[in-house]
Amino acid sequence: DFLNALEEVKPLFGVAEEELGKRLRGGIIPFSGFIEDILEEGRLFINQVRKPGSTPILSVALHGPPESGKTALAAKMAIDSEFPYIKLVSPEDMVGFSEMQKVQQLDKTFTDAYKSPLSIIVIDNIELLVDWVPIGPRFSNTVLVALKVLLRKEPPKDRRLLVFATTTERSVLQQLDLFNRFDAEIAVPNVNTQAELAHILRHSGAFSDRDQQRAIGEIQEITGSAEIGVGIKKVLTGIETAKQDQDMPGRFARVMSRAIAANRSL
Amino acid sequence: DFLNALEEVKPLFGVAEEELGKRLRGGIIPFSGFIEDILEEGRLFINQVRKPGSTPILSVALHGPPESGKTALAAKMAIDSEFPYIKLVSPEDMVGFSEMQKVQQLDKTFTDAYKSPLSIIVIDNIELLVDWVPIGPRFSNTVLVALKVLLRKEPPKDRRLLVFATTTERSVLQQLDLFNRFDAEIAVPNVNTQAELAHILRHSGAFSDRDQQRAIGEIQEITGSAEIGVGIKKVLTGIETAKQDQDMPGRFARVMSRAIAANRSL
Amino acid sequence: DFLNALEEVKPLFGVAEEELGKRLRGGIIPFSGFIEDILEEGRLFINQVRKPGSTPILSVALHGPPESGKTALAAKMAIDSEFPYIKLVSPEDMVGFSEMQKVQQLDKTFTDAYKSPLSIIVIDNIELLVDWVPIGPRFSNTVLVALKVLLRKEPPKDRRLLVFATTTERSVLQQLDLFNRFDAEIAVPNVNTQAELAHILRHSGAFSDRDQQRAIGEIQEITGSAEIGVGIKKVLTGIETAKQDQDMPGRFARVMSRAIAANRSL
Amino acid sequence: DFLNALEEVKPLFGVAEEELGKRLRGGIIPFSGFIEDILEEGRLFINQVRKPGSTPILSVALHGPPESGKTALAAKMAIDSEFPYIKLVSPEDMVGFSEMQKVQQLDKTFTDAYKSPLSIIVIDNIELLVDWVPIGPRFSNTVLVALKVLLRKEPPKDRRLLVFATTTERSVLQQLDLFNRFDAEIAVPNVNTQAELAHILRHSGAFSDRDQQRAIGEIQEITGSAEIGVGIKKVLTGIETAKQDQDMPGRFARVMSRAIAANRSL
Amino acid sequence: DFLNALEEVKPLFGVAEEELGKRLRGGIIPFSGFIEDILEEGRLFINQVRKPGSTPILSVALHGPPESGKTALAAKMAIDSEFPYIKLVSPEDMVGFSEMQKVQQLDKTFTDAYKSPLSIIVIDNIELLVDWVPIGPRFSNTVLVALKVLLRKEPPKDRRLLVFATTTERSVLQQLDLFNRFDAEIAVPNVNTQAELAHILRHSGAFSDRDQQRAIGEIQEITGSAEIGVGIKKVLTGIETAKQDQDMPGRFARVMSRAIAANRSL
Amino acid sequence: DFLNALEEVKPLFGVAEEELGKRLRGGIIPFSGFIEDILEEGRLFINQVRKPGSTPILSVALHGPPESGKTALAAKMAIDSEFPYIKLVSPEDMVGFSEMQKVQQLDKTFTDAYKSPLSIIVIDNIELLVDWVPIGPRFSNTVLVALKVLLRKEPPKDRRLLVFATTTERSVLQQLDLFNRFDAEIAVPNVNTQAELAHILRHSGAFSDRDQQRAIGEIQEITGSAEIGVGIKKVLTGIETAKQDQDMPGRFARVMSRAIAANRSL
Ligand SMILES: Nc1ncnc2c1ncn2[C@@H]1O[C@H](COP(=O)(O)OP(=O)(O)OP(=O)(O)O)[C@@H](O)[C@H]1O
Ligand SMILES: Nc1ncnc2c1ncn2[C@@H]1O[C@H](COP(=O)(O)OP(=O)(O)OP(=O)(O)O)[C@@H](O)[C@H]1O
Ligand SMILES: Nc1ncnc2c1ncn2[C@@H]1O[C@H](COP(=O)(O)OP(=O)(O)OP(=O)(O)O)[C@@H](O)[C@H]1O
Ligand SMILES: Nc1ncnc2c1ncn2[C@@H]1O[C@H](COP(=O)(O)OP(=O)(O)OP(=O)(O)O)[C@@H](O)[C@H]1O
Ligand SMILES: Nc1ncnc2c1ncn2[C@@H]1O[C@H](COP(=O)(O)OP(=O)(O)OP(=O)(O)O)[C@@H](O)[C@H]1O
Ligand SMILES: Nc1ncnc2c1ncn2[C@@H]1O[C@H](COP(=O)(O)OP(=O)(O)OP(=O)(O)O)[C@@H](O)[C@H]1O
Ligand SMILES: [Mg+2]
Ligand SMILES: [Mg+2]
Ligand SMILES: [Mg+2]
Ligand SMILES: [Mg+2]
Ligand SMILES: [Mg+2]
Numbered sequence A, B, C, D, E, F: 001d002f003l004n005a006l007e008e009v010k011p012l013f014g015v016a017e018e019e020l021g022k023r024l025r026g027g028i029i030p031f032s033g034f035i036e037d038i039l040e041e042g043r044l045f046i047n048q049v050r051k052p053g054s055t056p057i058l059s060v061a062l063h064g065p066p067e068s069g070k071t072a073l074a075a076k077m078a079i080d081s082e083f084p085y086i087k088l089v090s091p092e093d094m095v096g097f098s099e100m101q102k103v104q105q106l107d108k109t110f111t112d113a114y115k116s117p118l119s120i121i122v123i124d125n126i127e128l129l130v131d132w133v134p135i136g137p138r139f140s141n142t143v144l145v146a147l148k149v150l151l152r153k154e155p156p157k158d159r160r161l162l163v164f165a166t167t168t169e170r171s172v173l174q175q176l177d178l179f180n181r182f183d184a185e186i187a188v189p190n191v192n193t194q195a196e197l198a199h200i201l202r203h204s205g206a207f208s209d210r211d212q213q214r215a216i217g218e219i220q221e222i223t224g225s226a227e228i229g230v231g232i233k234k235v236l237t238g239i240e241t242a243k244q245d246q247d248m249p250g251r252f253a254r255v256m257s258r259a260i261a262a263n264r265s266l
């Protein structure tokens, strides 16, 4: 029965792993101690669900600033669980879907998951999934209510399900009464200190020690502060842009400083 | 005629009982005297409806904080009534339904109930059934008006119906002029005192007396208060999470304290 | 010609009488002098319409608090008129109807009525018929405008029509410019004094004189006032609930007091 | 060519005349000098359109309080014109029409009118035709814009059209930018003085001189003023209601006083 | 190629010319020097577009008070251009069109115009085309965005297009970000001075010099001012109304004074 | 494989190049040093995407005042890249599209781009694509969310994509949370100084040195300032209008001054 279930969901698994793998292309750089803490927290929840007779459905919200690595971390946790059914639900795969089609897709994903004894569903960018726009504000009530209901719906007997969801809009989800439907939350941080930034520059292999020091020095000069506060993904893209410039450290400093300023003005 | 009716609704009954039974998986732990009072109150309304020639339709709203056990208690009352027709109406079974489909489902459930001499309908999470979202606010007018009408609609001659509805949003239902359509209300409480919490920990069998005392002590330390104020279901999930941690009582105290803090900030 | 018309609408009549009769199941208890005044007022309007060559269409709004007996009184008047066409239009029979379907049903009811020389249409809960919800506020414009038009539309030659409508929301109908489309209004009162309440308790046959006095005394104690202000239907349901309790007068006092308090807080 | 056109629209004419005649059932009682002035004003506009080579389309708004006789006066003018094409457009004939169907009906009526050398269209209750409701406010944009356009659209060569429209909501139409699309306006007054009211009571034949004086005296007593301010139609209905009462003048005084009070509180 | 294009659009041209001609039925009375200035300005834009290799699309907004002659002036300019493709787009021809049908009609008109080397499109009453209503406010977003796009869309190579649009709502179009899509604007004035009014009265041939002076004198008396401020079309209609009255100058003065007052109160 | 891809997208390329070429009809006049800086910045981003293993998707927003040359500059960069797949997405090609059709068109354009190893998509007038109108405000949520998602969606392995988008509404896009989805931004300036204006007039070949000086002198006189602040396209159209006037420099000064005033009043 367990084996049958495994058999049944195998093809789904393969596809999903590739999808999730794509989200991990930049790897997980351990630029701070928090990164390992987050992954450890994930393992704890995975074990809670794995244990027979325990919590049949558990949901965890990964929230943090834009491009801070939420999706990559959720993907990492899901893949490492080695659960027989893993599925990514992403707005990217629903461009042009009507509200009803989105709900049907969600419902199908959960129904499929109930067929496996142990499942993980990663719901990416949950605020985009509900079409959140701050002006109005506007959002899809239909998708929102469906999510609320599915996050609390108990799977059939002997089926257990773990849901990871990512979002940049924790307080929006709170206002929508969606956040409190999650059983737990994990905060994903920006690259915040010069030491963390240095770690990443070193890891990139593109910056000599001198270049790295110059870049960080110039950032401090331009922004007038040692605080960084930029998402890991933005840092990695900034490195690539800088590589095109003859003055690599200078360009990197300018790009980073603009990102730092933009974040502060929010 | 009575027997015929019984015959007719039998299959429905079987299905519903399983559905309701699922809601009772965690049992009813008598952690406080209020729990028995609530069940007694339920029996009184059931007897009122059972008496021939008495009130042909009676509706009772069970309201209380999230995860406080509203659905489990309504399920318990319904099952214990041994009425020939019992049915659960839940948003979980209506994911992706249009407003009209929800209304049709509701209407059908009531029409089916009218075929049995004695019926109970449990309407779960009535605020989700009407798609309530506090931003806007938004809700389904169509479902709302249908509920208002059905709660007052008299069954045919010699048919009697009891409706239990659960909700976390008593004041919302009042604003929507829905709450005053109910004939009576029952308040379902949180786990509020340390004694109540201790009762549940003991009942779980996972905590030694020492662990239990340490956990409760730490909660008081972290939150700076002896008040708990957390739903029974959250307590039970917290116990399962704690079991994964090497420091079970410490983890339990942290998880509970976060839940206590979250509830206070509302 | 008159006879033909009678023939034609006969079947409709039969159905409607049963529907209206159902609304009278609790009878009309003359708990106050106002009740007879209301019925007398109804007879006056019926005679005005009955007189050939007089007002071809006349509309009367019965308004009052929830469960005060509006529908029962309108049903009583309609049945006592012995007009050949009598029809009840109720939201209860339109659950799940679209706005357009409601309008078509209304239009058909009026068109049918025009076929009889003398007709009465009872429109029940007119604020629910227009899907009124105070939040927003929301309502069905389509149904509202149809009602406005039909209430003033003149029947064909030699056809006369009387419309009774019931509502708890007189001031809402005024804001909607619907109330002033009625030619007259009748206010239906709550059970307001202890004497009126005593009348009803006596009539129920369930309370001994002692029980009745104890119940009323306790209500005064709990609410700190001799004013009642509760709908007759709530009183009758309260009596049935109390009958289940061993302490019948005490339970009745508690149920009534809660109802009194709820009404005051409005 | 003129004769052909006459032929063509003849059937339409017959129907419309009956419809308009129905609106005149209560006759035109010349209770005040203003009534003749209004009819004279109507004749002037009819002559302006009748004159070849003059204004090809002319539109006149008749506005005034509810039940003041707007429709009856417009019907009178239209019938007296003896134009070959006369048509009444009324919300009463459009119950249950969608916005688009209303617009199509309007468009068709104008297109038909263009086939006759001389036409009159009476648009009744223009604020209901656009589904005006003060809460929101709400109205049909589609019908509104269609009316705006049609009121200014020039008929084909050698075709001339006069439009009368009635409304209780002059200021609403101004806010909607619809009122200024009319070329002229005529104000229709209430029954305002005791002398006017006496004229109507005398005309009814139901009141002796004594009864009439008593009724008017009592009205002054109850309302504390000699001003009346009630629509002619309400007065006529009030007379019929009073006729059912044994105390005819007293009942009439009470009914009128209530109407006077209701109008003042607006 | 040029000749082919001419051939192709010929039938369209004929139709449009008739339509535009209808708008000129009252002729262009040169009641003020501004009228010739406006026509001269129009010729300048026509020449700019006519010149090969110059501006491929040019758009001009004619704005001014109601009935001031905007449409007539735009029609005059278009007809005098003798461009091979001329087309009037008017809300009058779109009564009952859905938003999408309006957009398709607009799109088709532009696409047809692109087939001719030189084209003029007159878009009449652009604020009605977008269903503008000040309450709400409401308007058709779909039509608005289509207009914005089409006004800037470059025709194919060797095709040049001039767009005239008329509107009474310059500031509305500014708020809608539509006005700044036009390359130029022309203001169309009211009949503003007594001299201008006298010019028109003389031109009508209906007023003797004495009548004319009396009429203007009375207007000044009634309004207490020498300012007129009324659209030419309203003046012409007023003359026709006055002709029906035995006291022609008196009636004209009253009609004009009311129009003057109405405009001032805006 | 690379060659196959080239083959496959070739036809698309041809079409797009023509479309983009049309946007460049007025050439790129280097009226200021900023113009070259902008083009240089564009080349840097193109190189970043061209480099294998680097950033798989990069998006750049070109923002600036109306008619400042945003589309022309984006077209120039795209054409100069010589990437095998280049595509312009413009509201001009979507007149009359429903929201869903727009999203499908966008989705298809991205899906097509993923087939080429290197692609550029130019999204023109992104605020019109989302149907932005400041009153309300209104916009298409569906298109907006699709754009947000597509701008972050990673292409398949070994496919790289650069997106240029143009807009006049930077702050609107910020409010819509759309602007921060871009990786970089480029500001496009107006013609701001007299020297820049002189450069353009000289380049036009229509103005003698004297005419040019007179025109610029008169502008300063009329506007009372040496600042210009008008888009390059408005300047070029103004030159063409002026050419029709006998007093070319005078007309140019008047047209420019009006444009300067209009921009200031915003
Ligand atoms: N420690 C890390 N944590 C997370 N991501 C990392 C880390 N180190 C490197 N990365 C890389 O950084 C990128 C993070 O991007 P990711 O899309 O996960 O961010 P995000 O927070 O989900 O962004 P968005 O707000 O757009 O959803 C990935 O490519 C990932 O491989
Ligand atoms: N005394 C009790 N009362 C209610 N439930 C109890 C009690 N003791 C144990 N339980 C268990 O606690 C859980 C309560 O969850 P339930 O879904 O009924 O809560 P709820 O208030 O309906 O939550 P929600 O707000 O999500 O609807 C059930 O699993 C139930 O078996
Ligand atoms: N004097 C009375 N007047 C009206 N109803 C009475 C009276 N005496 C007894 N009744 C009974 O009380 C009940 C009144 O209920 P009814 O549904 O008519 O109230 P309602 O005001 O229409 O309620 P709702 O506000 O829900 O529409 C009926 O069962 C009726 O038979
Ligand atoms: N002088 C009069 N003017 C108008 N109507 C009169 C007059 N005398 C008698 N009547 C009668 O009074 C009634 C006026 O009703 P009518 O429907 O025309 O009023 P209304 O103003 O159109 O009402 P509503 O505001 O409902 O549209 C008609 O029956 C008409 O025959
Ligand atoms: N100098 C003039 N300018 C414009 N129209 C004139 C002039 N002299 C006479 N007319 C006549 O006046 C009328 C002007 O009406 P027209 O419909 O053009 O006004 P409009 O401003 O477009 O009105 P609206 O605001 O309703 O669109 C036409 O019949 C036209 O022939
Ligand atoms: N330096 C320049 N930069 C940009 N465009 C220039 C320049 N010199 C000349 N041009 C010409 O000016 C015109 C600029 O128009 P374009 O449509 O690109 O402006 P835009 O900012 O996109 O306008 P809109 O705000 O309407 O989208 C083009 O015809 C272009 O060929
Ligand atoms: Mg992400
Ligand atoms: Mg529940
Ligand atoms: Mg009722
Ligand atoms: Mg009327
Ligand atoms: Mg016009």
Ligand SMILES: [Mg+2]
Pocket (backbone or CB within 6 Å): F070, F071, F072, F124, F125, F166
């Ligand atoms: Mg552009």
